Structures are given as C-alpha cells and as structure tokens.
Amino acid sequence: MNDQVLFELKGISKSFVKGKQEISIFKNLNMSINKGDFLAIMGPSGSGKTTLLNMLGGVDQPTKGDLLFGGDNISRYSESKLAQWRADHVGFIFQFYNLMPMLTAARNVELPLLLKNLNRSQRKKSIETALKLVGLEERAKHIPAELSGGQQQRVAIARAIVSDPDILLCDEPTGDLDRKTAVEILEILQLLNSEFNKTLVMVTHDPEAAKYASQTLHLDKGEFVEQELAV
Amino acid sequence: MKDLYLIYKNLTRNKLRLFLTCFAIFIAFFLYGLLGALKGAFDAGIELSADDRLIVVNKINFTQPLPLAYFNKVKAIEGVKDVSHANWFGAYFQDQRRPMVGMAVDPETYLQVYSELQLDEASLQRWFNDRQGMIVGEAMATTYGWKVGDRVPISSNIFSQADGSHTWDMVVSGIFTAEDKQLDTNYLLFHYKYFIETQTFGSDWIGWMVLTTDDPALNEQVAKAIDALFANSSSETETSTEKAFNKAFIEQIGSIGFILTSVVMAAFFTILLIVGNAMFLAIRERTREIAVMKTLGFTATRVFRLVLSESILLSLLGGLSGILVAYYTLEAVTSIPQIRSILPNLLLSKEIFLQALAYMLGLGLITGFVPAFRAMRLNTVQALTRG
Numbered sequence: 001m002n003d004q005v006l007f008e009l010k011g012i013s014k015s016f017v018k019g020k021q022e023i024s025i026f027k028n029l030n031m032s033i034n035k036g037d038f039l040a041i042m043g044p045s046g047s048g049k050t051t052l053l054n055m056l057g058g059v060d061q062p063t064k065g066d067l068l069f070g071g072d073n074i075s076r077y078s079e080s081k082l083a084q085w086r087a088d089h090v091g092f093i094f095q096f097y098n099l100m101p102m103l104t105a106a107r108n109v110e111l112p113l114l115l116k117n118l119n120r121s122q123r124k125k126s127i128e129t130a131l132k133l134v135g136l137e138e139r140a141k142h143i144p145a146e147l148s149g150g151q152q153q154r155v156a157i158a159r160a161i162v163s164d165p166d167i168l169l170c171d172e173p174t175g176d177l178d179r180k181t182a183v184e185i186l187e188i189l190q191l192l193n194s195e196f197n198k199t200l201v202m203v204t205h206d207p208e209a210a211k212y213a214s215q216t217l218h219l220d221k222g223e224f225v226e227q228e229l230a231v
Numbered sequence: 232m233k234d235l236y237l238i239y240k241n242l243t244r245n246k247l248r249l250f251l252t253c254f255a256i257f258i259a260f261f262l263y264g265l266l267g268a269l270k271g272a273f274d275a276g277i278e279l280s281a282d283d284r285l286i287v288v289n290k291i292n293f294t295q296p297l298p299l300a301y302f303n304k305v306k307a308i309e310g311v312k313d314v315s316h317a318n319w320f321g322a323y324f325q326d327q328r329r330p331m332v333g334m335a336v337d338p339e340t341y342l343q344v345y346s347e348l349q350l351d352e353a354s355l356q357r358w359f360n361d362r363q364g365m366i367v368g369e370a371m372a373t374t375y376g377w378k379v380g381d382r383v384p385i386s387s388n389i390f391s392q393a394d395g396s397h398t399w400d401m402v403v404s405g406i407f408t409a410e411d412k413q414l415d416t417n418y419l420l421f422h423y424k425y426f427i428e429t430q431t432f433g434s435d436w437i438g439w440m441v442l443t444t445d446d447p448a449l450n451e452q453v454a455k456a457i458d459a460l461f462a463n464s465s466s467e468t469e470t471s472t473e474k475a476f477n478k479a480f481i482e483q484i485g486s487i488g489f490i491l492t493s494v495v496m497a498a499f500f501t502i503l504l505i506v507g508n509a510m511f512l513a514i515r516e517r518t519r520e521i522a523v524m525k526t527l528g529f530t531a532t533r534v535f536r537l538v539l540s541e542s543i544l545l546s547l548l549g550g551l552s553g554i555l556v557a558y559y560t561l562e563a564v565t566s567i568p569q570i571r572s573i574l575p576n577l578l579l580s581k582e583i584f585l586q587a588l589a590y591m592l593g594l595g596l597i598t599g600f601v602p603a604f605r606a607m608r609l610n611t612v613q614a615l616t617r618g
Contacts, residue, residue, distance in 0.1 A: 050616075059526055060612045080530045087528025094615075098523040102244040107236070114233045115528045159527075 006199050007033040012065035014051055025051050026222040038193040038200045040213035047219045049203040050171055056201060057090050057169045058082040087115040091160030095172035097152040099144040105155045106140040112163040130158035134188055150181035157188055170202040174209050186212040238541050252509045256549025259498040260587055264557025266491040267583040273481050275576035282447040286476040287440040287457055290467035296436035297466050305440055308456050310449040314442035315340035321389035332418035333385060335426035344441045347410045354405025362425045364404035368416030370575055372406045379403050390430040417575040507598040510542050514602035521606045522614030535607035542599025550591035
C-alpha cells in the first residue's frame, strides 16, 4: 500500500430499499485519497455526494465493499468503534454549521475534546488555539445566535479541527453564505490544507468553491465521470 | 463529570418549560412530603405499639366504661403480667376549644404497664404521694411552659365536680419523657382516686384496661380468657393487642393510608405523563443536535446516558425542592401547639425522604428511558438529512 494513501474505497456499493424497490446509489465505486489532498466532489443533487461523504466519515456504511483507512477496514467496525474512530480521525463541517445553540463558541469547540482524555486546562488551550486559527478568539463567549453565518461556520471549523483530526469532511461548507464570507471560509480551509497538511474532502455545488481544491471529482449516478486537477 | 455542563445547559435551554415541568414535580413531591408525614403521624401509634400489651374495652364501644371490679379479676388471669386502668378525662387548659389528652390513671400500675415512660425517682415519689399531682409529657410541658411545682387548673368537657365546677386543681409532680423520641409525650396523667372522688358521676367505673402479658405468644390466649370471663355480663369486653386497637381507632376516621396513597399515586401518575411528554418533546426538538453529537464521535451509550441524566436531574431538581418546602411547611405547622397536640409525630422522617428520593430517581428513569433510547438508536444519516 502506498504510504501516502489515507483512504481507499474498494468496490463500494450502496443501496437502500424504498417500498418494494431497491435503489442503488453506488455500484462498485473505487477511489483513493492521499494524505494532504484537498478534494472537491461535485455533482447534481442525488448523485451520491453526501452519501459518499457520510461513508468516508463512518456515519454511513456501504452495502458492499471495503473502506480502508490507513489500511484498516472501517466498514467492519462496530458502531461504538466507529464513533471512537470518528472522534480520533475525522472532523466534520456542515452546510448549516450545526452548532449547539445553548453553548458558547468555546463550549461548542470543546465538544470533540470531551471525547478525549484531557483535563480542563488542556482543553482550554486547544480551544484557544482553534479559535485563534479561525480568527474568532474575541467571540469565544458568544452563543451562535449572537454570531453571523460566517462566524458560525468558523466556529464549526474550529470545532472540526480542535482535536487535530487526519481528515476534514465538509458538506457544502459555503452553501449558506454570501460570496465574500464564502471566500473567507474557503481560504481558511485552504490554509488548513496547505499550512497544516490536513486532508480535506469537500462536497459542493459551487464551481468557485471547487477551485480552492487541488482536485475535483464529478459524481453522477454513483459514478465518477470526470476528474479535474487544479492548475 | 465532563458531561455535566452539557446536561445542565440542555436542561436549562428552555427556561419556561423547565420551570413548568419542575413545578409539576415540585407539587407532587410537596404533596408526597406532607401526606407522607401525615400518614406517618397517624401510623406512629401503631408502629410504636408494644407487642405484649393488650387493651380491654367495653364490647359496645370504647367510650363505654367498665366496672372497676374487672381490674382485680383480670389481674388474676394466668399469663397477665401487669394490669392498669385509665379514664378519658376530656381535658382542656383554659380554652375549651383547645382540647388536650389527659387521663385519670392508677399511677403505680400504669407506669408498670407503660415501662417506656421515663420519670426520675423524686418526681415519681412526689406524684405517688400527692393526690392532686399529675405528670406531664415533655412535649405538653414544652407547649404550655409548665414546670415541676406549677399549680395548673385542668378542666374537663365531660365531667364536673359536686359544686358544678369543671375544673380540677392539679400540681405538676414531674415531667416524663419516652425512651423512643417518636413516642407521643403530649399528654398528662393524674390520679384516678382524685378524679373518682371528686366527680359527680361514674364512680367505680373505669374507661379501659391496659395489660401486659408474660409473653407476646400468650396474647391471644389471654385475650380470649378475658373476654370469656365477662361474656354474658352487663359489660362484655373486647380485648385486642395495642397495635390492633390503635389501628382500629385510626381506621374509624377512614382508611387514611388508602386515601393518602391514592392521592399521591394520582399526583405521580399525572407528573409521569407531564414530565414524560416534556422530555419526549425536548429530545425530539434536538434530533439534529443529537445526530451531530453522534457524528462528532459521541457513542450511542453516551448519548443515552446524557439524556437519561438530564431526565433524572430534572426530577431531582423539582422533587428535592418539593420535599424541602414540605419539610419547612411541616416545621412551621408543628410549631402551632394545637396542631402538635393533635399530631405529635407530624414530621418528615428520614424514611419519607429516602422513599421520595427513590421515587425521584424512578421518575427520572421512567420518563427519560424512552427519549434516551430513541436518542441512542437515532439514525444519524436520516436525522442530518431531515434537519
């Protein structure tokens, strides 16, 4: 196995039953993601982008095939082992931020750290670092309702990176933001990739957003139809 | 402990709902505390009854007297250890609307039968030697501020003296206490002889007899022998254990226990629905947040624990405040002498508190289990997509 390969999808199929009909999303999908990649996945609605992202994050399981992460087949993990794996290796960034409304920015960022064996001061230090990285240290004590959409997404990014995961999975991270704010968010993601060597997989509808990725994959009807490399 | 803040923030996120739900729990446990204490006060006489003590009353009912001559006949029955007699005096002090418990007794035998009453030797001798002497329970002495040597006029709302007066002059010979602090000491005892010699009717009659047996195993045999001895006489007797007598006396008012239990159960059933519904809605509103937590790496069991802990905390919050307010309410109520004289054992005991605590935990577990289970089994992908 190539040392640089972080994720390897081998013969992945995913289908579900709706009524009496079996609907197939992927059939025999193969791909690999290297460490330090910034991958954008584009495609029309229903093409399976989010399903693929959920499988990469261990939130959804393939019907068939193997999902290898660092050589380990995570598709065979139990639910609790997968949860632990997510806590250790994956950071999620959602379109609608998905922050806890009753918690301050700092407390939201702290959530993944509650799953680690860290004391209060260690957690505090990591929170400060993450919030500083996204330029929100001044807003640490604000609850989401007191923050703009862009600021909320930056808190979500801080939450995703605070436990230093290997891969960041972003589901339409700029889909709910204006262009200017979207650019700010994409620049942060690019910085995480270029400066901190984080592997990023971003699902997007926006070709402008995809330009920030080093590679764009086009998905249609459960198959990669096109691949573009950034210039 | 790391999750405590999260549980607290989830619990307090909707303050109005928290207040209303807590208030419902508060009311239920406030009632539980009050009614439990009330039941305990009624039951205290039963619980503290001696096993070897029998009560002999007139078979018609216990307000009808018995001939004094029965006393010696009962004393001679095999298996009887000590026997005494007492007359209800219908006592009050100064204000007829404030009745108190007062009995005319045969001092020496009475204290043999009620050996749990504690009186120092000097007081004992003073009482035995003073025809007008009376001994007063600690609780009653405290209520009225009486001390040894005080001359106190005690009136009766039943009996009168030859001169038409309803008041007997008495002197406090001693103040008795009880071995068990739960035992009622809110009454007074005075000489039967003083009573019988001065009152206008009822001479040579006694109210009831109290006796102890050589062995509690003999109770039934002794009771049968007594009732058989006076069968077909003008005053037939009914003999029962002190416990059975007290129970029957309490049940004359109605099945207090059943009424109280029914009220408490109705209150609990109602809050079970209210709290269950509130928890269910609270978790349903948070479906997406729970999905996000699971996505971040919170395991299903940890999510289950978080929701269940929230439910238990809610129950404890409302329940403990209800019990606390019930405690202080009872403290305030029992500081009123009239209430204390009727219900001397009205208190929120440790047993009631522990039972309430168990109910709080039970309530939290029952109302939290279904939402917690649903949160645990939540399909993360569907929840994230739906939101």
